[in-house]
Amino acid sequence: MSRHLVEARDLAYDYPDGTRALGGISFRIAHGEAVAIVGANGAGKSTLIHHLNGHLSATRGEVRIGDVPITRDTLPAIRRRVGLVFQDADDQLFMPTVFDDVAFGPANQGLPADEVARRVDGALLRVGMAALRDKPPYRLSGGEKKRVAIAGVLAMAPDVLVIDEPTGGLDPHARRQLLRLLAEFTHTRIFTSHDLDMVLELCPRTIVLARGRVMADGPTREVFTDDALLRECRLERPLAMQSCPLCSAVRRKQEEGDGTDHHVDRGRSRAGLR
Ligand SMILES: Nc1ncnc2c1ncn2[C@@H]1O[C@H](COP(=O)(O)OP(=O)(O)OP(=O)(O)O)[C@@H](O)[C@H]1O
Ligand SMILES: [Mg+2]
Structure with a gap:
């Protein structure tokens, strides 16, 4: 199924002030994959994903969704298929109420009003924001805004879901x-995410960016055990993969025949039991 393939071919992007944010990026993401794009601040993650639905257009190279290159002519069709949630929800929310904001995309797709309402209510329920449907978005907290922005994209039922820092x-x-x-x-x-524990849980594949280039692209667990790569890209292993020094000591003791559990031990001494 090539219709949902997401492909970047030698993608480069310079901002108008001359900053080279992407220096020639290539990858192919197949239908159904869950892929993380990680990297330090300024690595180029947001710039890259703004190309995936034509919010930015390449200085060099191209992005294709299925067999369709993203161009001015293909943009409306691409935006129906690729739903993008921005890093800053304030860039995305602009309607008078939460309901209207989430309804904006499906209404623009030309869906009938009852179907729009059904999708909006469903999406708000899924992100836990149904109770705030009549509030103006600018009166929401940062996390609430993010959830409404995600609902807005879910309501469009996209083939490809792209979220900057979910x-x-x-x-x-x-x-x-x-x-x-x-x-x-x-x-x-x-x-994209700095929440590497989330990445570990959701994404079998990870692409690491540094200075606008792909430094690694492979199975997430392999990427996160390459300590030299992580150091070079100013990343750290997710907490779930950082070994607890006490556990390692206990494991050594157990191997030597002492089965004490230090977590229980610590609890006991805190409670004054020994
Ligand atoms: N509008 C802009 N004009 C000029 N340079 C920009 C602009 N936006 C971003 N940049 C630069 O482009 C590079 C990549 O920025 P980008 O926002 O893609 O990084 P990021 O990996 O998403 O970082 P973060 O983790 O902080 O979100 C950085 O050097 C940044 O300073
Ligand atoms: Mg960013």
Whole structure:
């Protein structure tokens, strides 16, 4: 199925002030893949994903969705297929109410009003924002805005879901809820994130960017165990992959025949039991 393939071919981008943000990037993402794009601040992640639905157009090279290159002529069709959530939700929300904002995309697709309403209510429920449907978006907190922006894209039922920093600004409960939601989405997913534990959980494949170039592209666990690569790209292993020094000591003790669990031990001494 090539129709949902996302492909970048030698993609380069210079901002108008001359900053070279992307220096020739190539990758292919197949239908149904969940791929993370990670890298330090300024690595080029947001610039890259703004090319995936034509929000920015390449200085050199191209992006193709399926067999269709993104051009001025193909843009409306591409935007129906690729849903992009910006890093800063303020760039995305502009209607008088949450409901109107989430309805904007499906209404523009020409769907009948009852179908638009059904999609909006469904999307707001999925991100846990149904109670705030009549509020003006500018009166929401940062994390609430992010969730409304995600609902707006979900309501368009895109083939490819692209989210810049999905968990940025979310509280732990909202983050967990979003992770479940994103895991259920069966089409292609592309996320940028500094939340490497989220990446580990959701994305079997990771692309590492540094200074506008691809430094690695492979299975997430392999990427996250390459400590030299992580150091060079100013990244660190996700917490779930950082070994606990006490656990390692306990493992050594257990191998030597002492089965004490230090977590229980610590609890006991805190409670004054020994
Ligand atoms: N509008 C702009 N004009 C000029 N340079 C820009 C502009 N936006 C971004 N840049 C530069 O382009 C480079 C890549 O920025 P980008 O926003 O893509 O990084 P990022 O990887 O998304 O970083 P972060 O993790 O902070 O979100 C940086 O050097 C940045 O300073
Ligand atoms: Mg960014």
